[in-house]
């Protein structure tokens with residue numbers, strides 16, 4: 001299997017380390033149309049409880065935009081400890097072909113949302129669907145066979161196995177497709193092909209991240225869930241990971257990415273969610289969120305202001 005080189009090029013992908021894009025992103029680029037008004041309104045409300053009327057309006061907007069979504073979550077309530085909810089009525093959607101970033105303060109529940117989508121924590125109420133099919137709390141092996149790949153933040157490789165063996169683990173449900181899939185993955189991450197006999201435990205953090213993403217891609221997922229893929233990496237490797245994410249997305253894989261590096265995440269994503277206290281405060285194009293004064297003040301910090 002080969003990758004069309006033209007697919008790897010994306011106007012949002014740049015060699016400039018600051019990822020300054022030459023394409024102006026209009027609000028109308030957002031799936032479902034203009035989001036400026038709702039962004040501004042919601043930004044003004046960030047950190048505040050929504051009134052019942054505001055909540056109804058937000059849900060109505062979600063209902064409209066989430067129609068026909070590839071992945072959709074509605075009013076998710078979930079947590080780890082009995083009686084303590086981390087997700088507090090979270091709505092989310094991913095349209096086919098999108099790269100969606102989830103940002104927000106520490107402890108907002110970003111990773112928890114990803115785990116709830118992948119059935120790794122009990123959902124107390126609400127639902128998750130994939131192409132309209134209910135997958136709430138479906139076991140991981142079923143989700144993988146339905147085309148969902150998940151890359152956790154930590155412990156995401158088998159350190160005692162070689163790169164090639166890690167890739168074989170990724171495709172254990174369809175071992176016959178190993179060669180084709182490995183060719184595809186090695187085109188995206190040449191290092192994985194070049195160092196296929198190296199033990200994953202001997203790799204740097206950035207290289208391990210590529211192994212983890214490569215392994216998830218072995219099953220030919222249609223949607224990839226990435227939990228903080230740039231965490232703990234040097235700036236150069238972070239850039240590399242973000243560029244690879246765009247390339248993977250350009251080959252037709254829809255991506256949901258949780259990121260601490262909010263600015264970089266918003267720069268590469270089609271659309272972002274700002275999660276606050278387990279509830280998605282709002283969603284808009286990455287470009288809109290990046291320039292929203294309230295988002296800058298609350299989530300992108302003084303560094304973003306200076307840029």
Ligand SMILES: Nc1ncnc2c1ncn2[C@@H]1O[C@H](COP(=O)(O)OP(=O)(O)OP(=O)(O)O)[C@@H](O)[C@H]1O
Pocket residue numbers: 080081086104105106107108109110111112113260
């Ligand atoms: N296994 C767990 N058991 C109990 N509580 C947990 C567990 N994992 C996370 N939490 C709690 O859930 C809350 C949300 O954590 P989560 O990791 O989803 O946040 P986050 O938005 O991804 O933040 P960060 O960027 O800091 O990782 C936190 O208060 C955290 O302490």
